[in-house]
Amino acid sequence: MKEYETITEISGPLVFAEVDEPIGYDEMVEINTPDGDTKRGQILESSDGLVAIQVFEGTTGIDRNASVSFTGETLKMPVTEDLLGRVLDGTGQPIDGGPDIVPDDRRDIVGAAINPVSREYPEEFIQTGVSAIDGMNTLVRGQKLPIFSGSGLPHSELALQIARQATVPEEEAAGDEGSEFAVIFGAMGITQEEANEFMDDFERTGALERSVVFMNLADDPAVERTVTPRLALTTAEYLAFDKGYHVLVILTDMTNYCEALREIGAAREEVPGRRGYPGYMYTDLAQLYERAGRIEGRDGSVTQIPILTMPGDDDTHPIPDLTGYITEGQIYVDRDLNSQGIEPPVNVLPSLSRLMDDGIGEGLTRDDHEDVANQMYAAYAEGEDLRDLVNIVGREALSERDNRYLDFADRFETEFVDQGFDVDRGLEQSLDIGWDLLSTLPPAELNRIDEDLIEAYYVDDETEAEAAAD
């Protein structure tokens, strides 16, 4: 391997070096500083005689005399089933003091796109045990469903609750162990404290042994963050499509990832897009998110729950905006609900699961699932609207019908959504609570529900009273 001492420019995370041989785009580079450090980097631009290198570990300590050598290959992730239970840093090196990783295979971290023809449409219901998700925004295997949150909100608790409780009831009921479940946790730029919370929870619940953890912390170099999710997803794809695991990938925090992209873009003096983020951010994010899915004829699946904190709780900010256009829905964690003490503070109105319709209903979950969800959406939305009005005219000025909707909205939050981070609710239970709430409205108001289902599930006080009297 030829070494060069030809660095001409160092700018932020970028190093420019002169070369006299052709260097491949995206290739890995090693830079040895005079202090004896080895830093790794990647080719961002390659032209005749000059390359731009993006350095993962930061450019501190690199000078004109540092030597640059090219590995001749793109960044690869060593993958093996033994990764389960391991904790790695943001570049894939073990940091748990365990043995070296003996790879089965080394995979290119820039995953190839799944051929749409080879995909299998996701329609297997995952029960998360969270009513606001199972009942209203159902998650299915192979989906990518981000959590849109804000600073200081309990998105991590929600993610952990999902990771802890997620099951596929059908397979359990059938006594079929099916494929095994694994969690890949990719942390990008989170604080040590947050990291500790995650690790404690993983260890407490014994989840660690079926997890692979990638940790890029807040004080790790930002550029490293751009590879962390790719390493995580490459591992996920290997476990899912080669080893048949059902993999749940939690990526947090995507906002830090995007900041890193912006930093590199600025250092390269690229023409910026919205709010200084690079114009290719959509493509870049899509290359991560689209690595969720199922493949025909393979047992495993990759389900993604990326977490992002919206700067200023603004969902029109480029990061949540572009994410929403790629992912199959989103779950909103809401500041107002959080301050009311609702756990988890999920605001179902702007939340959405695009793959819900095909994953629920008779034979999949329960025949009334879709209608109940739609009706609760409509009723809760109406109640929400009326709250504004109540502030102006007061409750007395409203009709009885309106008052019922107001009550419905209140009870929906306190009984349906607020369940606590430690409570695991079955889907049946969630739907039954839904019927309890809907039954406070007259049956004629339930125009989204099939008449037969109203007949079957509506909890009529009078009939109950009669039944009790008998």
Added chain:
Amino acid sequence: MSKATQETVEESGGQIASVSGPVVTANGLDARMNDVVYVGDEGLMGEVIEIEGDVTTVQVYEETSGVSPGEPVRNTGEPLTVDLGPGMMDAIYDGVQRPLDVLEEKLGSAFLDRGVDAPGIDLDEEWEFTPTVEAGDHVEAGDVVGTVPETVTIEHKVLVPDSPPGSAGGEVVAVEEGTLTVTDPIVELDTGEELTMHQEWPVREARPTVEKRSPSEPLVSGQRILDGLFPIAKGGTAAIPGPFGSGKTVTQHQLAKWADADIVIYVGCGERGNEMTEVIEDFPELEDPTTGNALMDRTCLIANTSNMPVAARESCVYTGITIAEYYRDMGYDVALMADSTSRWAEAMREISSRLEEMPGEEGYPAYLAARLSQFYERAGLFDNLNGTEGTVSVIGAVSPPGGDFSEPVTQNTLRIVKTFWALDADLAERRHFPSINWNESYSLYRDQLDPWFEEEVSDDWPSRRQWAIDTLDEEAELQEIVQLVGKDALPDDQQLTLEVARYLREAYLQQDAFNPTDTYCSPQKTFRILGAIRTFADEAFDALEAGVPVDEIADIDAAPRLNRIGVQEEWDEYIDELEADIEAELREHY
């Protein structure tokens, strides 16, 4: 370039000078603007997008990891073209017309690797060719020389290719017939030229026609709010802008499923992989409402998902519209759905920024408006060269960042298209689907299309629609007051208007795309549902005038049944009965 005739690749000795993402520059390459080139040792497909001095800039349609300077670049000497011929219906392509199922087979993997190519139509498949010309006939470019049953639904007409590279036409001297492949000669002309079923066309160039005319027939979509309030013409253009989660894709899918076009080209441009898979799985099972055959028989899918190379995203809308024009030339009504044109615009922006071009608004290139209008202008009702009449309707989804319609792609699109279906996140949040905002949307085709609806459905079509629009407008005004003072503070007649408008929203404007019956609503049914609501309104106001309190009117048992008409299969009888019940029940009160 033609994937069917690859042997024409010249070794013109270019060399890669630099690589940056999808943009590669080469030295010493003798190429014209927009020529297709093969880049690197792996032969990645690309297109020339800039020439400056000795340096040629190429956008590469595949991932460029590991490609290094010094590797060869070879020119094909031809612009980006598509293969045209039988076999395109029921196919699924990527953005440069490589059939995805063939790629899966060739690669033996579920992942799309690079450097693999395949012709857009199967060169070995045999077709039953029936000539429609005989020796001695004179044919010219665009003329039909024979037919092939491409699918159960579609009779493929074989056309004399136009220039470029084209045929000058001539006298037919020999005609073949029977089972042939697309490369077998079918007709021989006196000029010595042999015609085959296969031809090529450069995607960035519109196929020639005689004349573009004003459309007069609606593209019936089976969606009440579209057909009823904001219709699009066959040969018209429409934009569906909306923030994420507002139902763009479901609306596009509904149109692809139920629109009464002969051919549907569905371009998934930079969208979700799972969504394309849904289309691939659903369409073969769905029935075409007009012919009863599988929907897939009239559909061609172009899938360039968001994680596939960005340059191919830029080209996929052109690939789509060129295929659309080819079927139009056979005299068919073609509908093209592009989901989403914003991704296409962003692909332009990405490439432009890598070229370090001077950016226009929000970083988009200055030529954004020109590219958009060139694309939409390829839609229309045309007199074809061969005397037939065909249409291309274009329906483009737009994904404005943050749902803000003032951004460049939405604004530039609105300047061109004549139908605007504004999707609304608020409506979607309360699960009002399709969440098309009736106050913001418009169709400039309404007057043009009224005669058709009057003829085919009823003379009252325009007046009844106007009544619905007026009622909804009035509701919007009243709602503002209600927000301040509450509903009960309104006079009785206005409260009743709100009640009527509520049924318009719930029974007429809302439509359940996932209900097997409600998903498609014929214009006749659309008209009668509106009629039933009108009946309720008229009877209710009569009752109010006769002194019946508004609460009692609103509470009649029959009224909520309006909301169930959509899901009735026997809607005609159901509506007859319902109208009679409404009348009877209300008249009991006075």
